[in-house]
Amino acid sequence: MQPATRCICCDTPCTRNQLSKEHAWGWLRRKYRSPGVTRTHHLTSKAIRNPSTGVLFDRGWNEARHAGAPIDQPLRVVCKPCNNGWMSQVQVRARPIIEHLADGSWPELDPEKRRILAAWVTLFVMTIEFRDPPTIATSKAARMTFRRTLQPPRDWIIVAGLCSAPGLSGTFWHRGAALYYEPAVAIPKACNTQTTTFSVGRAAFHALSAPPDSLLDAATYAGNLGLRLIWPILSPPPERPLVFTEAGLGRAAAFFSDRLRIPEARVSAR
Numbered sequence: 340m341q342p343a344t345r346c347i348c349c350d351t352p353c354t355r356n357q358l359s360k361e362h363a364w365g366w367l368r369r370k371y372r373s374p375g376v377t378r379t380h381h382l383t384s385k386a387i388r389n390p391s392t393g394v395l396f397d398r399g400w401n402e403a404r405h406a407g408a409p410i411d412q413p414l415r416v417v418c419k420p421c422n423n424g425w426m427s428q429v430q431v432r433a434r435p436i437i438e439h440l441a442d443g444s445w446p447e448l449d450p451e452k453r454r455i456l457a458a459w460v461t462l463f464v465m466t467i468e469f470r471d472p473p474t475i476a477t478s479k480a481a482r483m484t485f486r487r488t489l490q491p492p493r494d495w496i497i498v499a500g501l502c503s504a505p506g507l508s509g510t511f512w513h514r515g516a517a518l519y520y521e522p523a524v525a526i527p528k529a530c531n532t533q534t535t536t537f538s539v540g541r542a543a544f545h546a547l548s549a550p551p552d553s554l555l556d557a558a559t560y561a562g563n564l565g566l567r568l569i570w571p572i573l574s575p576p577p578e579r580p581l582v583f584t585e586a587g588l589g590r591a592a593a594f595f596s597d598r599l600r601i602p603e604a605r606v607s608a609r
């Protein structure tokens with residue numbers, strides 16, 4: 340049989356059966372599902388904005404509803420050797436830290452713990468993006484490099500926090516955008532910017548990747564969101580944050596796109 344696709348992380352040609360059925364959430368599906376969420380409401384949108392504003396975004400509205408919670412949505416994009424090998428290791432290493440955070444505690448996040456957590460968030464973002472291919476903003480090269488180094492790309496910002504109630508557990512917002520800064524070499528054809536916000540138990544995670552020209556100061560960005568900086572690793576270690584409500588987490592998820600006045604574009608959530 341002709342290979343139908345390629346593993347998104349190692350580029351090996353695969354038939355559908357050679358792809359792992361593993362969900363992006365891994366073991367979290369058993370422990371951190373939110374019982375009230377039984378359907379997935381998936382919204383995406385794109386709009387064009389005048390390039391002089393620095394933002395381009397082009398696609399119509401789309402809305403879909405799927406049976407099952409977001410945490411249960413299948414994602415056949417990685418090969419079994421990747422899934423059972425290095426990806427599994429990333430999850431195993433991060434699991435105790437995530438479980439602490441998901442319980443609402445805030446362990447001391449020394450640089451090594453932040454590195455482990457950042458690798459896991461990066462893996463999550465790089466795979467969950469494939470739920471809506473037009474909003475994929477991570478390049479194939481970035482995924483290949485990540486598989487080798489297990490470090491987030493240099494220009495990523497990853498933050499974490501705590502939520503008051505686990506009602507959002509197992510849900511996520513993913514927003515993609517094509518940003519363009521003058522003097523640009525070319526108008527980007529695909530998204531080059533994304534934010535992903537998701538929650539596990541009482542823990543919340545948010546990742547931003549954007550072109551180097553738009554790089555924000557990571558510590559300032561985390562401070563604006565009210566979340567704690569995990570990546571890049573800076574001192575001092577992140578202190579226990581204020582606890583977010585569901586609405587507060589929604590605002591943090593939208594902060595970057597609101598700031599750039601990007602219309603709603605998301606793979607939602609609920």
Ligand SMILES: [Zn+2]
Pocket residue numbers: 346347348349350351417418419420421422
């Ligand atoms: Zn692979």
